[in-house]
Amino acid sequence: MSENQKLTDVVMPQLAESLVSATIAKWLKQPGEKVEQYEPICEVLTDKVNAEIPSTVDGVMAELIAEEGQKVGVGEIICRMAVAGQAPAPAQTQPHQESPSNAPAGNTGDQSMRSRYSPAVQSLAAEHGVNLSAVQGTGMGGRITRKDVLAFVEKGGNGSPSAAAGQAQQETPSPFKDLPHANPAVTPEQYIPRPPAPERNSGLHMTENPKIPPIEVERGGERETLIDVTPLRNAIATSMRQSVSEIPHAWTMVEVDVTNLVLLRNKLKDEFKRREGYNLTYLAFFLKAVVNAIKDYPIMNSVWAVNKIIVKRDINISLAVGTEDSVMTPVIQRADQKNIAGLAREIEELATKTRQGKLKLDDMQGGTFTVNNTGSFGSILSYPIINYPQAAILTFESIVKRPVVINDMIAVRSMANICLSLDHRILDGVICGRFLQRVKENIEAYTLDTKVY
Amino acid sequence: MAVMEYIDAIRLAIKEEMEKDEAVFVLGEDVGVKGGVFTTTKGLMEQFGEERVMDTPLAESAIAGVAIGAAMVGMKPIAEMQYSDFMLPATNQIISEAAKIRYRSNNDWNCPIVVRAPIGGGIFGGLYHSQCPESIFFGTPGLKIVAPFTAYDAKGLLKAAIQDPDPVLFFENKKCYKMIQGDVPLDDYTVPIGKANVLREGADITVIGYSMPLHFCMQAAEELEKEEGITAQILDLRTLQPLDRDSIIEAVRKTGKVLIVHEDNKTGGVGAEVAAIISEECLFDLDAPIMRCCSPDVPAMPISPPMEKFYMLSKDKVKEAMRQLAIY
Numbered sequence: 001m002s003e004n005q006k007l008t009d010v011v012m013p014q015l016a017e018s019l020v021s022a023t024i025a026k027w028l029k030q031p032g033e034k035v036e037q038y039e040p041i042c043e044v045l046t047d048k049v050n051a052e053i054p055s056t057v058d059g060v061m062a063e064l065i066a067e068e069g070q071k072v073g074v075g076e077i078i079c080r081m082a083v084a085g086q087a088p089a090p091a092q093t094q095p096h097q098e099s100p101s102n103a104p105a106g107n108t109g110d111q112s113m114r115s116r117y118s119p120a121v122q123s124l125a126a127e128h129g130v131n132l133s134a135v136q137g138t139g140m141g142g143r144i145t146r147k148d149v150l151a152f153v154e155k156g157g158n159g160s161p162s163a164a165a166g167q168a169q170q171e172t173p174s175p176f177k178d179l180p181h182a183n184p185a186v187t188p189e190q191y192i193p194r195p196p197a198p199e200r201n202s203g204l205h206m207t208e209n210p211k212i213p214p215i216e217v218e219r220g221g222e223r224e225t226l227i228d229v230t231p232l233r234n235a236i237a238t239s240m241r242q243s244v245s246e247i248p249h250a251w252t253m254v255e256v257d258v259t260n261l262v263l264l265r266n267k268l269k270d271e272f273k274r275r276e277g278y279n280l281t282y283l284a285f286f287l288k289a290v291v292n293a294i295k296d297y298p299i300m301n302s303v304w305a306v307n308k309i310i311v312k313r314d315i316n317i318s319l320a321v322g323t324e325d326s327v328m329t330p331v332i333q334r335a336d337q338k339n340i341a342g343l344a345r346e347i348e349e350l351a352t353k354t355r356q357g358k359l360k361l362d363d364m365q366g367g368t369f370t371v372n373n374t375g376s377f378g379s380i381l382s383y384p385i386i387n388y389p390q391a392a393i394l395t396f397e398s399i400v401k402r403p404v405v406i407n408d409m410i411a412v413r414s415m416a417n418i419c420l421s422l423d424h425r426i427l428d429g430v431i432c433g434r435f436l437q438r439v440k441e442n443i444e445a446y447t448l449d450t451k452v453y
Numbered sequence: 454m455a456v457m458e459y460i461d462a463i464r465l466a467i468k469e470e471m472e473k474d475e476a477v478f479v480l481g482e483d484v485g486v487k488g489g490v491f492t493t494t495k496g497l498m499e500q501f502g503e504e505r506v507m508d509t510p511l512a513e514s515a516i517a518g519v520a521i522g523a524a525m526v527g528m529k530p531i532a533e534m535q536y537s538d539f540m541l542p543a544t545n546q547i548i549s550e551a552a553k554i555r556y557r558s559n560n561d562w563n564c565p566i567v568v569r570a571p572i573g574g575g576i577f578g579g580l581y582h583s584q585c586p587e588s589i590f591f592g593t594p595g596l597k598i599v600a601p602f603t604a605y606d607a608k609g610l611l612k613a614a615i616q617d618p619d620p621v622l623f624f625e626n627k628k629c630y631k632m633i634q635g636d637v638p639l640d641d642y643t644v645p646i647g648k649a650n651v652l653r654e655g656a657d658i659t660v661i662g663y664s665m666p667l668h669f670c671m672q673a674a675e676e677l678e679k680e681e682g683i684t685a686q687i688l689d690l691r692t693l694q695p696l697d698r699d700s701i702i703e704a705v706r707k708t709g710k711v712l713i714v715h716e717d718n719k720t721g722g723v724g725a726e727v728a729a730i731i732s733e734e735c736l737f738d739l740d741a742p743i744m745r746c747c748s749p750d751v752p753a754m755p756i757s758p759p760m761e762k763f764y765m766l767s768k769d770k771v772k773e774a775m776r777q778l779a780i781y
Contacts (some may be wrong), residue, residue, distance in 0.1 A: 020680070120709040120740035140781050146709040146740035147657070 007080045008057055012072045015046055015361065021073045022046040023231040029061045035081060042078070045231045050357045059083040069231060077109075113141030120146040128153045232326050243388035247304075250424040251383050254436045258399055259414045261285055261446045268452060276341065280452065283373045284344035286396050289442035290371055291315055291335045291343075297435045301368045302391045304425050318367030318387050319347065321354040322377070328354045329387055331367040340452040375399060375416065384421045392422040392432070394439070454638050460630035462604040462637045463493055463569075466611035467531060469641060471501055474529060477615055480507040481516055481533030481569075490535055491571065491630055517543035520566045521551050529565050529615060537570035537624065538584045551620040552595030567614045571627040572600070573665050573716055575765045580753035583761075585717035587693055590622055591726070597646055598694040600624040600664045604635035606691055609644030617646060624693075626665040633668065647692045649700035655684030658778045659704045661727055662714035663690040666766045670714055673772035683779040693723050701727060702734050709740030712778050716766055719747035741781040746774035 012022055025043040029035050040052035041061065062082040066072045114137055117125070121144055125132050128149070135152045137144040229237070265280060272280040294300050294315050302311040315336040318329040330350040335343065353359050370387040375398040384393045397417040404413040418439060422432050457465070471477045478501075479494055485508040488495030498506040509516050513534055520530035534540040540547075547568060554564045574583030590596055599614060599621060601607040607625065614621035652667065653674055660670050667689055674685040688704040690696065705711050711731060713724035728743045748764055755761050 118709070118740040119737045123737045143781070145781070 006083055007062055008059065008083050009077045010041070010053075010056060010079050010081055012044075012066075012074050012076050012078050013053065014074045015044070015051055021071050022051075023071045024066045024068050024078065025050065025231065026068055027064055027079075028052070029055075031061050031063060033061050035059055035061055045235075046361060050359065051361070053078070055081065057081055057083050071231075109142070110140075111142035113137070113139065113143035116141075116143060118143075118146065121149050124149045124153070236326060239388055240385055243386050247386050247388065248424045249386060249421050250427075250429070250432075251419065251421050252429065252432055252436065253381065253417055253419045254440050256416050256418055256440045256443050257404065257413050258282075258416050258443060260448070261443060262399065262414045264446050264448055264450055267448060272341075272344075272452070276345070278345060278348040280341075280344050281347060282375075282399070283347055283371075283396065284340050284452075285446060286373070286443065287317060287319075287332070287335065287343045287347070287371060288340050289439050290369075290394060291317065292442050293435055293438040294369060295336060296438055297431060299427065299431060300392055300435055302426055303368075303389045304391070304423055309426055312368040314366070314368065316366045316368045318370040318390070319350055320370060320372035320384075320387075320393075321351050323355055323357075328359060328364070329367060329370060330354055330359055330363045331365065333366060340450075344452075370394070371396070374419075381417055382419055384419065386421055386423060390423075391426045392420055395419045454636050456634055457604055457637050458631055459601075459604045459607050459625070459633040459635075460491060460493055462608040462635075463611055463625060464495065464497075465637070465639075466608040466615070467494065467497065468500070470529075470612055470615045471497070471505065473641070474615075476527060476529045477531065478505040478507065478523075478528060479531045479533065480509050480520060482509055482511055482535045482539075484508060484533050489533065491627060493569075493625075493630075494533070513539050513541075513543040514546055517546035517551070517566075517568065520568070521546060521554075521564055524551075524564045524566045525554075525562060529567075531567045531569060531615060534568060534570035536578075536582050536584075536627075537572045537586050538581045540568070540570050540586060541589070543568075544589065547590065547596070547620070547622070548593050552593050554595075555619060556595060563618050564620050565618050566620050567611070567617075567623055568620070569611075569623045569625060571630075572624045573626040573628050574754045574761065575628050575665075577756070577758065577761065578754065579756035583754035585624075585715070585748075587624060587715075587717050588722050591693055591723055593694075595620070596694060597621040597692070598624065599646055599692050600626070601644075601691060602626075602629065602633070602652075602664055602667045602689050604633055604637050606644050606650070606689075608637050609642055610646065610691065612641070613643040613646050616643065621646065624664065628665045629668075632665075644691065647695050647697055649697035649704075650689045650691055651686065651700075651704065652689050653685060653687040655686040655708070657683045657685060657708060658710045658712060658775055659686040659688065659708045660712045660714060660771075660775060661688045661690065661701060661704060661724075663693060663723070664716065666714045666716050666771065669766055669768040669771040670775075672768045673775055676768075676772060677775055677779070681776070681779075683776065685775060685779075690723070690727075696723075696727065696730065698730055698734070701730055705731050705735045706738045709738050710778050710781065711739075711741075711743045712774055713743065713745045713747075714766065714771060714774075715747050717747065718750050719745055720750050722747055741778060744774060744778050746771055 015022060022044040025045045027042045029041045035041060035055045037056065037058045038054045041055045042053050044051050044053055059081040061079065063080040065080065066078040072078055117132060121132070124146060130149055130152060132144060135144050135148055138148055139145040261282065265282060265285065269280045298311055301315055302309050314334050317332045317335040319332060321328050321330060330353065332343065332346045332350065338346065350363065353363065367387065367390065369390055370393040372384055372393065372395045374382045374395040378398055380397045380400065382395050382397065384395050386393045395418070397419065399414050399416045401412055402415045403410050404415065418436060420432055420436055467479060479497060483490055484494040485498040485503055485506045494506060516532050520532040523530045534543065551564045551566060554562050572585045572587070576583065587598060587600065590598060597617065597619060599610045601610045611623055614623050652671060655674065662670055667687065670687055674687060677683040677685065686704055686707050688700060713727050715722055715724050717723065724745045724747055728745065731743055746766065748766065751764060755764055
């Protein structure tokens with residue numbers, strides 16, 4: 001770096017009001033690369049959403065401080081950029097002192113207060129015989145606080161071994177740690193094959209093999225492949241586990257005759273596509289039927305809150321959308337205010353955004369009931385896990401032609417199953433049975449005259 | 454028990470004491486016919502007559518002087534200063550006479566007066582209607598000073614002040630009048646003068662304050678706990694003189710990190726004395742410098758709204774100070 005350049009810290013921005021941290025998914029700029037203002041420097045994952053962080057300055061990427069996969073608090077430094085300017089060398093250390101509030105992370109940041117002990121710390125250390133050099137400081141500038149000493153004593157630490165353990169615990173384990181790109185000379189692209197994801201607008205197809213998750217490490221000679229858990233995979237795992245362990249799930253299924261719906265859609269779909277430019281899917285009709293049924297049974301749109309049940313007034317439908325290696329649940333806000341065409345458009349937009357990885361946090365929030373179109377991958381029956389903390393999740397299964405008895409005659413009809421997992425703390429069989437019957441009635445009530453606008 | 458506003462609790466305390474004790478009477482500017490500019494004494498003249506609820510001329514020195522004189526002959530006057538800002542003409546009576554009578558008469562005479570005065574800004578009142586004059590009287594031996602924050606304390610401390618045999622300055626916060634509500638027992642109770650009160654338990658920092666800014670402290674503490682897991686011990690001094698040393702020390706020992714909050718100017722405020730007590734008593738319990746979050750040392754409350762906002766404490770200012778202390 002030349003002398004007339006100064007380093008500017010880039011911090012994790014507050015991407016949404018409620019966010020306190022985000023995980024670095026991928027660095028888009030490597031040290032030495034030129035960066036223009038507002039150009040994305042990295043991708044971050046927050047609450048299952050991807051976002052790009054734009055550069056705040058024109059300059060050259062100098063140093064990546066946060067590793068890929070590392071969770072970084074809002075306001076903490078993620079990288080440093082070299083900016084052409086007048087300020088000479090001393091500026092390099094200044095940012096450190098200017099933002100001591102960002103340093104509670106401990107061992108990486110400013111350590112200027114590491115060996116300044118307050119009277120309370122010294123008193124406690126003397127009382128408990130604690131060797132302060134073994135205590136991890138979480139205060140400003142790495143300072144050991146009174147609480148650090150108390151925590152250390154409580155953990156039973158007075159010698160060095162447990163201190164070392166404490167230190168190890170504090171470090172955020174990075175799933176990327178063992179990857180060769182810990183070596184900054186190698187860019188991620190060189191060893192992580194990341195083919196551009198094809199953009200598709202409809203469901204997953206059986207004609208295509210699912211891709212192997214992109215992050216993969218082989219350990220020499222062993223007959224196993226180890227796949228590191230991505231932050232997104234981890235988020236999915238956490239929410240699934242939370243749902244299954246907290247919510248007592250019950251399950252039920254009904255069968256729906258969709259013959260008329262098939263005819264209706266076949267009649268409209270080509271014209272619709274021509275006029276609107278996107279597909280009129282079965283899902284839009286199904287969603288409308290579900291939303292109208294929820295209106296009749298608002299308890300389906302609720303949340304368990306231990307001593308209360310919170311019934312939500314807005315019907316915001318979370319739509320489960322699968323990608324090659326994950327599942328997202330973007331939300332159709334106020335789905336009850338939309339007609340079938342409007343729902344079709346929302347489905348199209350959210351599915352596209354999901355597959356392109358362009359969902360925003362706003363797209364993911366506020367869901368009150370989840371619908372999953374499991375039929376799109378050929379399922380005829382599924383047992384979905386509730387999208388925590390909602391009360392129920394509903395799936396539409398494949399439409400199949402089957403012989404059906406109607407008025408003691410056998411007819412060939414298009415049939416589909418609808419499955420519902422429910423939170424049995426809130427809902428019982430009777431109410432869910434009625435709800436599903438209403439969904440069924442709504443779907444079977446579609447005729448060739450039904451309007452989609 | 455009833456939920457009532459801070460101002461109603463004050464009125465109720467006066468009413469109860471006047472019903473109980475013939476010697477108790479109210480005097481001040483506009484306290485009678487008008488019922489007080491804030492309606493604090495509304496209805497009292499109708500109930501007790503103009504002999505016991507007296508409208509006075511606009512002369513605070515006279516209000517205090519008459520009250521002291523009446524107290525000499527066995528009355529228990531409650532003197533109202535319409536705004537604490539107007540109290541300064543009465544300082545000579547209060548500091549040189551009321552505070553010293555018991556001492557200079559070798560315990561022969563005492564002076565059971567209460568001087569009520571609304572303090573505090575944030576009401577677009579400018580320099581003559583917004584001051585916090587605690588520090589003017591603070592440090593005058595012979596005076597007791599109370600500054601309640603809750604409606605419960607407002608009633609209980611005022612009754613204790615009226616019953617007290619010595620002069621008590623009762624600083625009520627005009628911003629609390631309508632903003633602060635709470636459960637207030639309808640029966641006869643007092644809150645002891647000289648006792649602080651723990652409003653909130655916490656382990657990370659200790660916040661010590663009094664009067665209206667505690668409202669911000671409580672809000673900030675709640676948010677900090679929810680957002681960042683920082684828990685705050687909050688001590689309401691309630692009585693500024695004499696300070697409750699034991700409670701202060703106990704609260705400090707709980708966390709070792711102290712923030713003192715008040716609306717009066719930082720320099721020479723009550724917080725300075727609290728900090729001095731802490732450094733005298735708690736040196737080896739301290740884990741951080743004693744911090745203060747107070748109004749700036751500006752000569753007067755600005756009338757310009759943005760400048761008033763700059764001057765006044767707020768939840769955000771207090772919260773930031775609390776956060777800085779927590780991460781120290």
